[in-house]
Amino acid sequence: METYSYNKRDEYFKRAVKVIPGGIYGHLGPASGCYIPANAYPFFSERAKGAYFWDVDGNRFIDYMCAYGPNVLGYNDEEVDAAVEKQMKEGNCVTAPSTKMIDLAELMVDTVAMADWAFFAKNGGDVTSFAVMIAKAATGRKKTIMVKGGYHGVAPWTQKLGYPGIIDEDVSNNIYVEWNKFEQIERAVAENPGQIACFIATPYHHPIFTDNAMPEKDYWQKVRKLCTDKGIVLAIDDVRCGFRLDMAGSDHYFGFKADLMCFCKALANGWNVSALCGIDALKDAASSVMYTGSYWLSAVPFAAAIACLTKLKKINGPEYMLNLGKKLTDGLRDIGKSHGFDLVISGAPSLWYMRIANDDSLMLHQEWVAECVRRGAFFANHHNLFINCAMTEEDIKYTHGIADDAFKAVKKRHPELG
Ligand SMILES: Cc1ncc(COP(=O)(O)O)c(C=O)c1O
Structure with a gap:
């Protein structure tokens, strides 16, 4: 060869x-x-x-890298590209958003089992950061528990102390636990009473340089119960796994219900849109947070996402x-x-x-x-x-x-x- x-x-x-x-x-x-x-x-x-x-x-x-995930239907998929071309002629980044935004939010609420609402941004990191902000706004608490080796983007709170540009204050409210160690989450919660706003993790552990690990039996069910009992927001970062395990969301795939779900990569076959889905109880907190961006309400990526999700559902x-x-x-x-x-x-x-x-x-x-x-x-x-x-x-x-x-x-x- x-x-x-x-x-x-x-x-x-x-x-x-x-x-x-x-x-x-x-x-x-x-x-x-x-x-x-x-x-x-x-x-x-x-x-x-x-x-x-x-x-x-x-x-x-x-x-086999699929642009690190976004290529889910195949590059230049005809159905997605037709929706994009049509929307480009109608308008993209306009002062008043297109109703495509509502169509996409409705489609996500119909598709993702836990979703009562959807909010759109551009990158995965936009919505993981938003999830943590909503948790803080809703609970009035400061701290976030996260899994060592997990990746949630490049915002300072997601990075490690010692990395260039990262200072103490960026990460001082993070508590790190090992994947699949429920007792470590329990201990962190007990040691910080009334201070944990959020537990954020990927649905299963997919770090680099290390074998990936599925959740142990009942792990998510135990985490779900602890979060509910202690008023902690359970945010799942489905940016990478989303729509490659289950159209209804990876929490659904593993038999539990998250409070917030972050989506990005497979959402629009490479067009630039990410989504945060949430439960009704967090809708007011979500609308209270000041959060937006120049291109976040653009219509072309919404049209692409509608075509992409529709096709993914059609072909399972x-x-x-x-x-x-x-x-x-x-x-x-x-x-x-x-x-x-x-x-x-x-x-x-x-x-x-x-x-x-x-x-x-x-x-x-x-x-x-x-x-x-x-x-x-x-x-x-x-x-x-x-x-x-x-x-x-x-x-x-x-x-x-x-x-x-x-x-x-x-x-x-x-x-x-x-
Ligand atoms: C699990 C996970 N969360 C968040 C992100 C960040 O997404 P983005 O690079 O679109 O900001 C990624 C990107 O690889 C990811 O894999």
């Missing part, structure tokens, strides 16, 4: 670093994007369609992605095994995490991922991967072929593996 080269990439990157901090910043940048070794990866795309994108060197990739997207993800990951594990590699798969199959466990350093894993990328299967190393609804069984077979060849290449380099 031929491997890719990236000549134009380097020319573009040289231009980028001269005028943009870091060249490509944030999660799509080679440094923070877990794109290691960077020389195996494309940096800039030229076009995208369905499950694939093409880079500036003309290489084609089946994309979460079930499709869970099933296809299972076929992909079962196959990858078996192919790995046939070459002597122990590929550990964790998380939900629609957004799984994987790691070669033959060494603890993750170096073998990086080598194998790099060989996959050089052959056209785009995986990041230490972040969960994503399935989308444009992927087919053919694509899975194609990926298995790449994985097989990549395992062979790594094995050849490591005769010590036997």
Whole structure:
């Protein structure tokens, strides 16, 4: 199998670093994007369609990062794009918002089991921050309990002390507990009586560099009861899992009801809108908080979200992605095994995490991922991967072929593996 080269990439990157901090910043940048070794990866795309994108060197990739989640129906999905084009002609960012906003809020209330209302912003971090503000406004309390290793965006309260730009006061009201340790939440609540506004967590634990972990039996039911008993707002950050487990929300999938639910990535197939859904009891607090942005009420992303949710419901997207993800990951594990590699798969199959466990350093894993990328299967190393609804069984077979060849290449380099 031929491997890719990236000549134009380097020319573009040289231009980028001269005028943009870091060249490509944030999660799509080679440094923070877990794109290691960077020389195996494309940096800039030229076009995208369905499950694939093409880079500036003309290489084609089946994309298992899905733009870090937003690509849920396939790039340039025709139904979403038709809704976008229609809305663009009617108006987008206008002084008085379009009634598309009401249509989308109604659709979310009909779709998400816990939702009595919906509020829209742009990014996931906008709505995780809003959730915490609403909890503080509703309870008059200061403190937030959160899970170590959880990611809720880049607002200062979500970051760690010691990170550049973060000061004591940004994080001094956070209390950190370990995932799945209910007794630690109980202890934090007992040690801070009447002070906890909110517990915020993802529906299951999907940190980077670590196997992902599902909630233990009754974990969420115990957390729900404690929050209810102590008047604590239970906010679920469904930014990443949302609509890849269950159209009714990931709290519903795990058999409990959140007070606030944050959505973003899979909401509009790449169009820029995020949503916070809430229960009636928090509606007044939500409207009391001063919270808005220049583009938050724009109509085009609302039209995209309506088309995206409608299609995901019609095709039962979460079930499709869970099933296809299972076929992909079962196959990858078996192919790995046939070459002597122990590929550990964790998380939900629609957004799984994987790691070669033959060494603890993750170096073998990086080598194998790099060989996959050089052959056209785009995986990041230490972040969960994503399935989308444009992927087919053919694509899975194609990926298995790449994985097989990549395992062979790594094995050849490591005769010590036997
Ligand atoms: C679980 C979770 N919460 C919040 C965020 C932040 O979303 P955004 O980057 O859109 O602000 C992310 C982004 O990756 C996420 O995965």
